[in-house]
Amino acid sequence: MGTQPDIVAGRLPDSAYAENFSDVHPPLDRKAALIESSRCYFCYDAPCIEACPTGIDIPSFIRKISTDNVRGAAQDILDENIMGGACARVCPTEVLCEEACVRNTQEHKPVQIGLLQRYATDALMDEGTHPFTRAASSGKRIAVVGAGPAGLSCAHRAAMLGHDVVVFEAKPKAGGLNEYGIAAYKLPDEFARREVDFILDIGGIEIRNDQALGRDFSLADLRRDYDAVFLGMGLGGVRALGLEGEDLEGVYNAVDYIAELRQSDDLKSLPVGRKVVVIGGGNTAIDIAVQVKRLGAEDVTLVYRRGADAMSATGHEQEFAQVNGVKIKHWAQPRELRGAHGRITDVVFEYTQLDDSGRLAGTGDAFSLPADMVFKAIGQQMLPLPQANGGSELLEMDGACIAVNEDRQSSLPDVWAGGDCVSISEDLTVAAVQDGKLAAQAIDSFLRR
Amino acid sequence: MADLRCEIGGVKSPNPFWLASAPPTDKEYNVVRAFKAGWGGVVWKTLGEDPPVVNVSSRYGAMSYNGTRMAGFNNIELITDRPLDVNLREIKQVKKDWPDRAMVVSLMVPCEEENWRAILAKVEETGADGVELNFGCPHGMSERGMGSAVGQVPEYIEMVTRWCKKHTRMPVLVKLTPNVTNVLGPARAAKAGGADAVSLINTINSIVSVDLDVMAPTPTVDGKGTHGGYCGPAVKPIAMHMVAEIARDQECAGIPISGIGGISNWRDAAEFMTLGAGSVQVCTAAMHKGFKIVEDMIDGLGYWMDEKGYGTLDDFRGAAVPNVTDWKYLDLNYETVAKIDQDLCIKCGLCHIACEDTSHQAIAAEKNGGARRYEVIDAECVGCNLCMHVCPVEDCITMVEVDNGKDYMNWTQDPRNPMNQKAAE
Numbered sequence: 001m002g003t004q005p006d007i008v009a010g011r012l013p014d015s016a017y018a019e020n021f022s023d024v025h026p027p028l029d030r031k032a033a034l035i036e037s038s039r040c041y042f043c044y045d046a047p048c049i050e051a052c053p054t055g056i057d058i059p060s061f062i063r064k065i066s067t068d069n070v071r072g073a074a075q076d077i078l079d080e081n082i083m084g085g086a087c088a089r090v091c092p093t094e095v096l097c098e099e100a101c102v103r104n105t106q107e108h109k110p111v112q113i114g115l116l117q118r119y120a121t122d123a124l125m126d127e128g129t130h131p132f133t134r135a136a137s138s139g140k141r142i143a144v145v146g147a148g149p150a151g152l153s154c155a156h157r158a159a160m161l162g163h164d165v166v167v168f169e170a171k172p173k174a175g176g177l178n179e180y181g182i183a184a185y186k187l188p189d190e191f192a193r194r195e196v197d198f199i200l201d202i203g204g205i206e207i208r209n210d211q212a213l214g215r216d217f218s219l220a221d222l223r224r225d226y227d228a229v230f231l232g233m234g235l236g237g238v239r240a241l242g243l244e245g246e247d248l249e250g251v252y253n254a255v256d257y258i259a260e261l262r263q264s265d266d267l268k269s270l271p272v273g274r275k276v277v278v279i280g281g282g283n284t285a286i287d288i289a290v291q292v293k294r295l296g297a298e299d300v301t302l303v304y305r306r307g308a309d310a311m312s313a314t315g316h317e318q319e320f321a322q323v324n325g326v327k328i329k330h331w332a333q334p335r336e337l338r339g340a341h342g343r344i345t346d347v348v349f350e351y352t353q354l355d356d357s358g359r360l361a362g363t364g365d366a367f368s369l370p371a372d373m374v375f376k377a378i379g380q381q382m383l384p385l386p387q388a389n390g391g392s393e394l395l396e397m398d399g400a401c402i403a404v405n406e407d408r409q410s411s412l413p414d415v416w417a418g419g420d421c422v423s424i425s426e427d428l429t430v431a432a433v434q435d436g437k438l439a440a441q442a443i444d445s446f447l448r449r
Numbered sequence: 450m451a452d453l454r455c456e457i458g459g460v461k462s463p464n465p466f467w468l469a470s471a472p473p474t475d476k477e478y479n480v481v482r483a484f485k486a487g488w489g490g491v492v493w494k495t496l497g498e499d500p501p502v503v504n505v506s507s508r509y510g511a512m513s514y515n516g517t518r519m520a521g522f523n524n525i526e527l528i529t530d531r532p533l534d535v536n537l538r539e540i541k542q543v544k545k546d547w548p549d550r551a552m553v554v555s556l557m558v559p560c561e562e563e564n565w566r567a568i569l570a571k572v573e574e575t576g577a578d579g580v581e582l583n584f585g586c587p588h589g590m591s592e593r594g595m596g597s598a599v600g601q602v603p604e605y606i607e608m609v610t611r612w613c614k615k616h617t618r619m620p621v622l623v624k625l626t627p628n629v630t631n632v633l634g635p636a637r638a639a640k641a642g643g644a645d646a647v648s649l650i651n652t653i654n655s656i657v658s659v660d661l662d663v664m665a666p667t668p669t670v671d672g673k674g675t676h677g678g679y680c681g682p683a684v685k686p687i688a689m690h691m692v693a694e695i696a697r698d699q700e701c702a703g704i705p706i707s708g709i710g711g712i713s714n715w716r717d718a719a720e721f722m723t724l725g726a727g728s729v730q731v732c733t734a735a736m737h738k739g740f741k742i743v744e745d746m747i748d749g750l751g752y753w754m755d756e757k758g759y760g761t762l763d764d765f766r767g768a769a770v771p772n773v774t775d776w777k778y779l780d781l782n783y784e785t786v787a788k789i790d791q792d793l794c795i796k797c798g799l800c801h802i803a804c805e806d807t808s809h810q811a812i813a814a815e816k817n818g819g820a821r822r823y824e825v826i827d828a829e830c831v832g833c834n835l836c837m838h839v840c841p842v843e844d845c846i847t848m849v850e851v852d853n854g855k856d857y858m859n860w861t862q863d864p865r866n867p868m869n870q871k872a873a874e
Contacts, residue, residue, distance in 0.1 A: 038516040041841050044798030045814065045821065066515070105795040106842060 005250055005343050005372040006274040011296025017267040020294035024185040025089075025115065033119040037066035040111045043102055048113060051100035053426070054081035054434045058097055062116055074124035075131055077117055080437075082156045083149055085125055085195050086178050087430045088118035090186050092283075094316040096430070125194065130201035135162035140447045143168065143226040145213050148176020149429045150232030150419025152199050153436025154443075158230075159204035161444040166226070167205060170212035176234060176419075178429065180259040183287040184267075185294070214385070219395075223414060228443045231402060231410070231417040232436060235380035241279065245337030246376075250344035254278070254288035254377035261291060270295060273372030277347050278302040278326075279334055280377030281311035286318065288375045289326040300326045301369055305333040305352050305360060335366060337374060346370045382421050398423035407442035408435050416443060451754035452761045453747065455489060457705045457727035458645030459620040460579045462551035464489035465718065465762060466746050469648075469709050469730035470555035470581060470624070473740075475529055477539035481546070486740035487747060490551025492622075492648070492730060495528035495583045496536050496572070497557050498564065502527040502590075510657035510667040510677060521683035522733045523657040525668060525675055527589045528557055533571070541575040551728075552576075553622060557583040557595050560605060562612045569617040579620035582609060584635070585651020587628050587678050597651070600626035603638035610642025622707060625649040625691075627684075632691040637700045646705035647695065648730065650688040652678025681733040685711030689724055693773045696725025714742070715749030722762065723769035781863055782855035785832035785848040787811070787825045793845040796821040800836035800846060808835050 012020070028036060040062040048058040057076050064073035077084035093099075093114040101110030124131060140163045144151045147169035155165040173179050178192035200207070211217065213233060222229045238253045240246060250273065264270055272295040278285050281304035293300045304311055307330050308318060322328060332349040339345050347369050350362040382400050396403045396411035401423035404410050408418045418425060418435025425431045455465040467490040468474050468483050475494040483491060504526055512521035529536055544552045554577045558564040572580055583590075584600030591598040599605045606623060613621045623639035625632060627650040639647050654676050656666045666674030688710020695701045708726030712718055713734035721729050734742055759765045789800065789812075801823050804812040811829035815822040825836075837846040860866050 035516050041797045041799060043796075044802035045816075046798075047796065047821070050819070102795040102797045 005345070007250065007271045007372050009271045010268040011272060012268065014268060016296075021184045021188060021267060023188050024183075027122060028112075028115050028119045033065055033116060034068075036112050036116055037062045039103065040066070041102060047100035047102065048097040051097050052080075053096070053428065053431045054087075054437065056080045056084070056097075056117075058113055061120060062111065062113070065116055065120055070120050070123045071127075073120035077121055078124070078131055081430065081433050082153055082199055082437075083178075083195060083429065083433045084117055085121040085198075086149070086187065086191065087433065088114050088121055089191065090178070090182050091428065091430050092314045092316065095314050125198055130198065132156075132160050132202050134160055134202060134204055137164070138162040138444075138447060140164070140227040141166065141225075142228045142230065142443060143222040144230045144232060145222070146170075146176065146231070146233035146419070146421075147174035147196070147207055147209075148232060148234050148419060148432065149178065150234075150425075150432035150436040150439075151176070151230065152196065153433040154230045154232060154416075154418065154440045155205045155436075156199045156202055157437050157440030158443060159202050161440065163204070163227075163444070163447065165205045167207045168211040168213065168217065168222075169207055169209050170215075170233070170236075172209050174207050174209070180262055181255060181284075182262075182429075183258070183291055184262055185291075219385075219415070223412070227414070227447055229415045230436070230439050230443065231415065231421060232419040232432070234382075234420045236383040237381045238376065239379045239381055241334055241337075241376055241378065243334060243337055245339055245344070248337055248339040248344045249342050250339075250372060251337060251374045251376070254280070254284050254375040255380065257375065258284070258288055258291065261295075267295065272297050274298045275370050276300045276373045276375065277369050277371040278375045278377060279347075280304065280375075280379070281306065281313060282377060282379065283313050283317060284380075285375075285377035286313045286321045286326075288377055290321050290324045292373070292375070293324050293326055297373075301329055302326055303329045303332050303334070303347075303349055303369070305331070307331060332367070333360075333362065335362075338368070344371055344374050347374055380420070406438075408439035409442055409446075414446070450748070450751040451759060453489075453751060453754075455728050455762055457707055458579065458622060460490070460551050460553060460622075460646075460728075462489035462728065463549055464747055465722070465726075465728040465750075466743050467491055467551060467553070467707070467728055467730045468735060469732040470494050470583065471732040471736075472524075472526065473732060473735050476531065476536075477543055480539075480543050483735075483740050483743075484543075484547045484550050487743045488550070488740065490553065490578075490728070492553045492555050492581050493536070493540055493577075495555040495557045495586070496533055496568065497528045497590075497595075498559075498568065499533050501530045501532055504530045505670045507668040507670065512657055512681075512683065519681055519733065519737050521655075521657065521679060522681035522736070523652065523655050523677035523679045525588050525670075525677040528555075528583070528586070533568075537571055537575055540572075540577055544576045544578075551578050553579045553581050555581045555583050555624070557586065557590060560594060560599060560609060562616075565609060565612045566616040569613060569619070573617055573619055577619065579622060579645070580613065580617065581622040581624050581648055582613060583624050583651075584609075585624045585626035585649075587626060587652055587654045588676055597626040597628050600624075600635055600651070601629055603634045606635050606638040607642040610639055610644050614643040620645040622646045622648050624651055624709075626651045627687060627691060627710075628654050632694055633698055633701070636695045636698065636704070640701050640704050644704065646707055646727070647701075648707040648709055649695070650684070650691055650710045652680045653684055653687065655679035680711065682711040682713055685717060689721060692721060692726055693724040693770065696767060696770045697773055715746045715753065718746060719750060719753060719765075720769075722766050724773070725767045725770050727762070727766060777860040779859060780857045781860060782853065782858045784851040784853050786827050786830040786851055787832070787834075787836050788847050788849045789823060789825055789836075790845050790847070791822070793842050794823065795842055795845075796823070797841060798823060799839045799841065803835050803839045808833060812836060 042059045061073040061076040097113045098110040144167040174196045175192040276297045278289045289302045335350045336348040351365045355361040402417040416439035419432035453464040470492040474491045508526040510523045511519045514520040586596030590596035623644040707728045708721035709730040718729045801812045801814045840846045
């Protein structure tokens with residue numbers, strides 16, 4: 001094993017980076033959009049609307065595209081989902097609206113709702129006008145923690161309803177996972193930043209960057225200084241494997257590397273291993289595996305402890321990884337991270353199976369994969385709330401997440417929460433947007449009661 | 450395969466598929482290409498007197514529907530804009546080179562006997578198989594007292610037809626305009642004038658779209674537009690009705706018909722023929738896809754005839770005419786209700802909303818735990834067919850006959866008819 005780990009930057013010719021990290025699904029042009037929109041049946045009580053967490057009136061916006069009323073289409077989308085542009089790009093539509101499309105029953109080919117949504121929202125954003133105006137000022141002030149999809153959605157709707165909003169963001173940039181966490185080829189050309197600018201165009205929203213809850217201010221501060229608080233800080237922590245060797249050089253948290261990649265303005269300067277092992281079965285695992293492959297890694301193996309059906313990455317995403325040359329190995333769990341001279345050399349996995357009671361169990365047989373780099377992508381978790389800080393009352397928790405009711409109101413009457421940090425939300429951008437929207441509406445009722 | 454040879458009013462062709470008088474038949478080059486592709490005949494684009502007319506730019510408008518281009522089509526082009534002798538020379542050459550194909554020459558001259566006599570003599574000299582009198586063109590020429598200006602006055606039709614029959618030995622087809630309230634007037638006039646056949650329909654007066662930026666109808670000529678002749682798939686139903694009316698009219702006495710209007714494929718052609726058409730003429734479909742479409746027309750019609758056991762065109766020509774009747778003879782006791790095949794249903798809900806919003810509230814929308822189900826309420830269903838038409842899944846909704854044990858009864862026999870009540874009093 002005495003060889004040096006093979007981790008270098010610039011594995012690819014310069015031109016390959018732009019190609020590998022450009023738009024993964026190129027947009028529809030007008031002609032393609034007209035043809036695709038004509039495939040929509042304009043269903044009554046359309047199943048796609050029900051399947052959209054934000055409840056966009058999909059048949060309506062598609063019909064408007066078909067009549068060249070693109071402005072009306074965009075309005076329909078943004079009325080329900082102010083991040084309709086990002087969701088058009090990152091939503092797993094194959095398990096949401098497009099899965100529900102009646103065309104599946106008929107011909108196994110849904111209307112391409114995501115691409116049509118992008119067609120309409122891109123046109124409006126390119127126009128440079130903001131489609132909403134603010135209601136008369138309520139004189140109320142709302143604090144939002146986290147400038148990700150949940151926080152921005154809440155801020156926008158609250159601003160629209162006439163309230164003034166201050167958003168506290170721990171990172172130097174707003175956008176949350178759209179800015180730091182989504183695979184680069186899904187949101188290229190600074191889309192996350194452009195969308196944040198678009199949202200802020202409504203006015204009445206101030207973003208304060210580098211402001212972290214528990215470090216720079218407390219929940220009690222916010223409750224004292226603002227009329228209502230929305231918590232949308234996402235999941236700051238990364239789950240550990242709990243194995244020896246996790247601190248070896250060459251072992252990374254996938255989310256950290258992706259954030260670095262997303263913020264890099266020179267992808268060829270990013271060091272990448274020749275042999276890469278990814279541990280996990282979610283979208284982050286897929287995203288890191290495909291991105292390092294596209295950075296020039298030679299062998300990328302994604303190992304998941306259960307079968308394909310149990311992966312939280314959709315079938316579409318799994319297939320995408322495979323098409324990109326990622327090898328997916330199911331039914332194996334990591335046992336040991338081995339290294340030499342402080343650097344990772346290989347990962348030992350044990351085969352798994354379900355035992356008689358349906359629980360996952362190791363078989364006792366093992367194999368090892370050589371690795372120059374290992375990425376952990378087995379999930380994120382909420383950082384413990386610094387509850388004692390500032391003497392605020394305690395927020396009721398549901399497991400590791402904040403407990404909320406259907407209005408996204410927490411156990412504290414003036415505190416709402418949404419996005420990944422609440423227990424009832426799916427870990428999807430679109431679900432976070434819906435949380436923010438619902439919370440803003442509930443806050444509005446609360447403040448005007 | 451079935452024999453597709455066709456004879457209509459004395460004009461013979463190896464198949465019934467002719468190109469209508471229009472841009473595709475304006476000159477030798479196009480017509481030769483058409484014959485090479487397999488077309489059975491052409492009606493050469495309308496000849497007039499010299500000096501030739503002048504045409505504008507642009508000339509065509511089109512209606513797209515749901516991504517289907519040229520579902521409807523219109524034009525503001527006039528008759529041929531080439532000198533008469535050039536056309537006559539080319540007609541003669543093409544007829545000589547393609548003797549088995551039908552060569553019919555469309556004509557339009559001022560309404561004087563001498564003008565018609567003179568041009569007929571010139572056409573006869575080419576060896577053409579027949580002439581078609583253009584009494585239909587609705588734009589431009591009609592402003593000059595020709596085309597539909599003649600075709601809308603039965604007396605003129607009869608008069609000119611009679612002149613033509615007097616001055617030529619060639620078969621005379623009269624092309625009828627649909628821009629009349631009742632096509633039987635012109636058709637009967639053509640018959641009375643001695644026409645060997647009628648061709649219909651010519652194009653329909655239309656404004657096909659308005660350019661909302663220019664604020665003018667399309668096609669737009671330097672900021673202005675004018676009404677043009679509408680054709681293409683969208684006009685087929687109008688054309689078939691007129692063909693059927695003539696086919697079942699006693700006074701028209703079975704005058705041969707060359708069917709025209711939105712014919713794009715063999716099935717369209719077969720439908721026209723069952724309503725009495727002997728040959729069919731095509732234009733828009735060829736202008737959209739090129740001459741090669743005739744291949745499908747020929748073998749499609751042939752295979753269908755084989756399947757049905759029809760040896761010749763005569764075996765099914767007019768077969769549907771006896772079943773075209775007046776409303777008052779329809780059976781009021783015949784009952785159908787819609788039936789939804791739940792296995793085929795894709796749950797789009799269109800049948801429900803169409804019936805609920807615009808018809809008889811006869812389709813219930815049920816939702817059990819998110820699962821949609823649409824079910825016909827037989828007692829409310831009047832058998833109107835709307836749901837069947839809106840359903841995007843073929844054969845999912847069918848109309849099923851209800852055996853109510855009642856005998857045939859039409860409106861003339863129905864006691865609910867006030868006329869019958871009067872008679873009974």
